[in-house]
Every structure is written in structure tokens, then in C-alpha cells.
Amino acid sequence: MNALLFATGSNILRPLRSDAVDIDYVARLAHLALSADEKARLGPQMAHILDWVRQMDEVTAADVPAASSAAMHLQFGRPDEPAPSLATEDALGNAPDGKAGLFRVPLIIER
Amino acid sequence: MELEPVIGLEIHVQLKTRTKLFCRCEAAFGDPPNTHTCPVCLGLPGALPVLNTKAVELGVRAALAINCTVNRASQFARKNYFYPDLPKGYQISQYDRPLASNGHLDAGEPAVRVRLTRLHLEEDAGKSMHEGFPDSDVRSYLDLNRCGVPLAEIVSEPDIRTPGQAHDFLTHLKTTLQYVDVSDCNMEEGSLRCDANVSLRLPGGPLPGYKVEVKNLNSFRNVQRALEYEIERQGKILRDGGEITRETRLYDADRGLTSSMRSKEEAHDYRYFPEPDLLPLEVTEEQIESIRATIPELFAEKSKRFADRYQLPGYDAAILASSKALADYFEECAVQSGNPKASSNWIMTEMMRELKNRTIDVPAFPISPASLALLIRRIDDGTITGKAAKEVFAILCEGGGDVDGIIKEKGLLQIQDDSAIEAAVAQVIQANPKPAEQYRNGKTATLGFLVGQVMKATGGRANPQKAGELLKRALS
Structure with missing residues (x-):
């Protein structure tokens, strides 16, 4: 489990030293506009969190099956039976903008 | 390069x-x-x-x-x-x-x-x-x-x-x-x-x-x-x-x-x-x-089996097996009609053409495999001719009625009485003296034309083989 947790192709979560979190990159991926103050504060915090999780690497667990006891057996899912969905106006009611039963967003392709 | x-x-x-x-x-x-x-x-x-x-x-x-x-x-x-x-x-x-x-x-x-x-x-x-x-x-x-x-x-x-x-x-x-x-x-x-x-x-x-x-x-x-x-x-x-x-x-x-x-x-x-x-x-x-136990016979296996069991050419078998819906249709028709070869022919020509013309898939095809099988049986048991069967097929395609009902309603029963065909033969020979003469002079290929004329005269209800025999006899 430990090795898998963050070794999944991500640049931010690959093993790196605490001071090496690229907070600009992380913020850009997350579409967050962070101020210089926030970056200075959140960068080390994030590194600290990663370090904390990385303690898992110190556990010898190579021969332990991943979360075998808590695995979701097929029978723990749910049957394929429909339940009522939200009314369209309720679904749209949570969105900033909608029209004619559709969600409306700023244009997402380049003309 | x-x-x-x-x-x-x-x-x-x-x-x-x-x-x-x-x-x-x-x-x-x-x-x-x-x-x-x-x-x-x-x-x-x-x-x-x-x-x-x-x-x-x-x-x-x-x-x-x-x-x-x-x-x-x-x-x-x-x-x-x-x-x-x-x-x-x-x-x-x-x-x-x-x-x-x-x-x-x-x-x-x-x-x-x-x-x-x-x-x-x-x-x-x-x-x-x-x-x-x-x-x-x-x-x-x-x-x-x-x-x-x-x-x-x-x-x-x-x-x-x-x-x-x-x-x-x-x-x-x-x-x-x-x-x-x-x-x-x-x-x-x-x-x-x-x-x-x-x-x-x-x-x-x-x-x-x-x-x-x-x-x-x-x-x-x-x-x-x-x-x-x-x-x-x-x-x-x-x-x-x-x-x-x-x-x-x-x-x-x-x-x-x-x-x-x-x-x-x-x-x-x-x-x-x-x-x-x-x-x-x-x-x-x-x-x-x-789950593995419920996997059905797949394409490769099925087309091979069709070719072997029903004695079909590999090409035909592969087309019939190309979708499960078509394969199931064919197999039901083949079993019910007892005539796999005719089933294959009807499906590969008449049915495929209709599917293409109507741009529909097998499930939407208006003729059930049981109906097509019955139609084939009616040809095989001599009730109707192949020509009349095509007429029944066309009516079935328009969603009209059942096989036996259409045969009866449209008067498509094959003529069993030789004398009725003989009358048509005599009439055709009289109306087509030139081809009849050519046949008598050894140009046997004109027989096909004359058979066609007899079929026309009988509304497709004569047995074409019988018509041929009677023509030959009349012209000899």
C-alpha cells in the first residue's frame, strides 16, 4: 500500500525532499490563485504532510497484500437498480448559471 | 525511405x-x-x-x-x-x-x-x-x-x-x-x-x-x-x-x-x-x-461450427456469424425449417437486402425467424413455388399477416393439377411460335424463356420444374 499510495505518475507526489514541493505548479494544477504569503505558508505545510505520509515507506510491507482485509468484495457493492434522480431544476439550482434545462458555463473551447 | x-x-x-x-x-x-x-x-x-x-x-x-x-x-x-x-x-x-x-x-x-x-x-x-x-x-x-x-x-x-x-x-x-x-x-x-x-x-x-x-x-x-x-x-x-x-x-x-x-x-x-x-x-x-461459465460461443468458434454442422461455405458461415443477433436468427430459422442451406440463402440475399434498404438491424426486421422458417417449409413441401414465396416475403416485410394466411388470401397455392399447367403450356406455345420453333430445332436454351412465360401465365403458381417437363413433352 505504501509504495502505491503516491507512486502514481504524479509530479507533486513522487518521492521528494520536504523542501521540494513546487507550490506554484501545484496551485496551477488546482486552479488556485495563491498569494505570495499563502505560498510561503502552504508550501512547507504540504511538504510536511507528505513527509508524514512517507513514514509508511519505513514499514516493511512488501509481502503484505494491499488492504486485503478491508477489500471491497463484489457483494459489498450495490445492485443495478435505479432510484429517482434530482428534478432538473433542483440539479440546475446548485449551479451558478443554467438555461433551458442545461448548465451554462463560459465557453470551453477556442474558436 | x-x-x-x-x-x-x-x-x-x-x-x-x-x-x-x-x-x-x-x-x-x-x-x-x-x-x-x-x-x-x-x-x-x-x-x-x-x-x-x-x-x-x-x-x-x-x-x-x-x-x-x-x-x-x-x-x-x-x-x-x-x-x-x-x-x-x-x-x-x-x-x-x-x-x-x-x-x-x-x-x-x-x-x-x-x-x-x-x-x-x-x-x-x-x-x-x-x-x-x-x-x-x-x-x-x-x-x-x-x-x-x-x-x-x-x-x-x-x-x-x-x-x-x-x-x-x-x-x-x-x-x-x-x-x-x-x-x-x-x-x-x-x-x-x-x-x-x-x-x-x-x-x-x-x-x-x-x-x-x-x-x-x-x-x-x-x-x-x-x-x-x-x-x-x-x-x-x-x-x-x-x-x-x-x-x-x-x-x-x-x-x-x-x-x-x-x-x-x-x-x-x-x-x-x-x-x-x-x-x-x-x-x-x-x-x-x-462469469466465465456464461460466456457464449464467440464469433470464430460459431462461424466454424456453422460451416461444419450446416454444410455452408466458409464465407457464408462467417457472414451469418458476424453478429450474435444474425447468428441466432439464422440458427433458429435453420432448425425450424429443417433446411439450413435455404435459410442461409434467404437470409444472405432477401433479408440482407431488406436490412440494407431499410437501414435497420436484425432485431428490427419485421419477419420472425419462425415465419421465415415456415415460408421455407411451404416451398419444400410444395405448397408454394419459390417465386410465390418471394411475394409472401415482400408482404411479410410490410408487416402484413402470417405465411399461410397470405398464401390463402393471395391465391398463391401451387397448382397441383397438371391439366391446368398443360393449358398454360399450350397457350404459351401458341403465343410464342418463334421460340417454340427454335427449341424444336435444337436451341434448348429457349426453354428457360418459355418456362418463364408459363410462370407468368400462372401467376407464379406453377411448379417451374413441372412446367419445364410439360413444355418439353409438348414440344417433342
């Missing part, structure tokens, strides 16, 4: 479930927009996914049909990216632990083995619309009915070398998935989608250091055309000493070319991580085996 294409495909098929992958909204196509959404598929805070076990079952079924090893333990992962058709901000997919791996399909003639890297489960995104609204220059519209619908993504190794092989492979894959009834595989409705990765190398050389992904391929024909275009385009650049970079291109079917897709997104860093809201998925050996 000779260059060899290296092609790999990624195929998404929508699994045939009633509900979505992680919520109980209906997975229906074509309903009014945003009528099948809930807090889970809208990504509202606090909503939690619960796995649809039917989707897992269908995924396992698909995996077994394409010769994959089903992994006892797999894991859902979050693929993070921002796009409004995915309101959660991430897609629940599988990453380093897919549901199944290491499959293959042998397709084409001669057969080419295409290895399949993996099959994994993931949820679909919603549908975005950028055209047709008064403010389409500044706004996009979204229908999230499709959001969360279960998909199986199948990824091939780069084993395909020509656009034709890609076409053969996709056809075979579609047939296989339809056989095991895991998906409708309807490209128009989007229940089967295909992206292609293509690059060029020196023949037999190492894999190229780049690959170009081509998207927006909405038919197998377009997959083939887009690949042909792309191979030509890349070949020209490489032969001119240019370099090709990794990129995604969109196929424009109207203009028959691909163009670079500029993306506003960051370079792809999906920051995959295990989905914390779902436990690892474990499928037991017993579950895998019980």
Missing part, C-alpha cells in the same frame, strides 16, 4: 447497465438533458460513490471475452483535471491496478494478433455543447446525464501496422463485445468510442520516440481514413528530415484531415491517486469462474 506505421488503439465502451457506475441514476441515452443526475454524479460536497456490481460483472465478462487475465484485486483511482463536463474535478478510473490485463484478439485475414494491455473501469463525463445557441460565441452548455455512466476502457499494445488492420481489429472487438452482451457498441450513440495512437518507424526498428493521438473518430471507416491521412502526413515530415512531437490531433471527417488540438489545460499531469472513497475491489476466483 521506407517507414512502418506503429498503431495502438484505446477503446471506450459503455457497459450495458441500468444505472450509473457509482450512483443509482439511470444510465439512459437520449432522454431530456439533466434528468438523470444526483448529488453523487454532480459532485456535490459530501456525496459518496457506491459501486454498481453489475458494471464489475460486465467488465469481467468483457475482459474474459478478449482473453484478459482478470485481476483478483484492483483499485479505483482519481484522475484529476478540470473540465466542466466533469463536475467533481476528477474522474474515478483505474490506474496502476486495472480490473484486467494481458489479453489479445486475433483479427483479420490472415489473422493478426493484437495484444491488449489492459481493461479497466471508469466513469464517463457529461456532454458539452458548443454550437447552436444564441450565445455560443461565449458560452458552452452541459448535459450531465452521461456523467458517471460506466465505461470499460480497453488499451491495445502498438501491434497494428496498417489502417486496414485497425479496422479489422475494431470490427472483431465490437463483434466480440456484442456477443457477450456487455455493450451496444453503437458509435453513433457514443457507446463505443475509439482513439488511435500512431507513429512511424524504420521497418522492424525500435518503437518511435513520439506518438500522435488522434481523437474524434466516430466510425470505423473514419478510424481507417484518419490513420491513412496521419501516416501520410507524418511520412512527409519525416522524409523531409523534420521532427514530430507528441501531440493530440482531432480528425475532421468532412475535410478528411487531422489538425492539432490546442489545449488550454496544463501538460497532462492527472495526479492519479487511489480513490479514498472506495475500497480496493476484490473479485474472487469463484466469481470469475461463474
